[in-house]
Amino acid sequence: MRNHFKINGRRGTFLLLFSSVYLIVGTSFLLTPGAGTRQVSLHWLSAHFPLEPFAALWVVAGALGVVAAFMPRPRDWFGFSALVFAPAVWSALFLIGGILGSQAAFTSAAVYCLFAAAPMIVSGMQGERDRDIRTPHEP
Numbered sequence: 001m002r003n004h005f006k007i008n009g010r011r012g013t014f015l016l017l018f019s020s021v022y023l024i025v026g027t028s029f030l031l032t033p034g035a036g037t038r039q040v041s042l043h044w045l046s047a048h049f050p051l052e053p054f055a056a057l058w059v060v061a062g063a064l065g066v067v068a069a070f071m072p073r074p075r076d077w078f079g080f081s082a083l084v085f086a087p088a089v090w091s092a093l094f095l096i097g098g099i100l101g102s103q104a105a106f107t108s109a110a111v112y113c114l115f116a117a118a119p120m121i122v123s124g125m126q127g128e129r130d131r132d133i134r135t136p137h138e139p
Contacts, residue, residue: 005070012069014122015079019065022086026058041097041105054089061086073132080123087115 007013029038033051042051061082068079091112097105126132 007069008072008076011073011076011122011126012071014119015065015069015076015083018083018119019062019069019079022058022062022065022083026055026060026062026086029055029058037102037104037108041094041102041108043102044097044100045093054093057086057089073126077123080119083119084116087112091116 007016030052033055034042034046038051039046045051045054064082065079068076068082071079091109094105094109094112098109
């Protein structure tokens with residue numbers, strides 16, 4: 001039982017770090033959904049749908065990442081997937097905004113692509129102290 005509440009090495013530490021960022025970003029987006037560049041870049045969307053459900057993706061991803069941080073590999077997959085999904089959606093939203101005329105949206109789209117890329121890279125890594133429940137394959 002004790003192992004269930006232990007951070008899974010560097011993978012788990014990464015999940016906790018990025019999840020904290022996502023929780024902060026999501027909370028910020030929920031509190032100010034149409035602020036700044038988002039208002040201009042996502043006007044095409046906010047004219048028809050509220051941005052809050054899209055902002056909530058960050059909070060949900062952050063919460064899933066926190067839970068996954070305590071799970072051994074490969075059971076932590078859902079945390080990494082969530083940490084890729086939320087910024088990938090936002091990147092696509094900003095990319096559409098850029099195509100529809102907001103030049104600043106392209107920069108935001110690029111930043112969110114990088115947010116999505118980091119968890120994809122780390123999900124394939126394993127540190128010497130990470131717990132892994134998979135059986136190694138024989139050569």
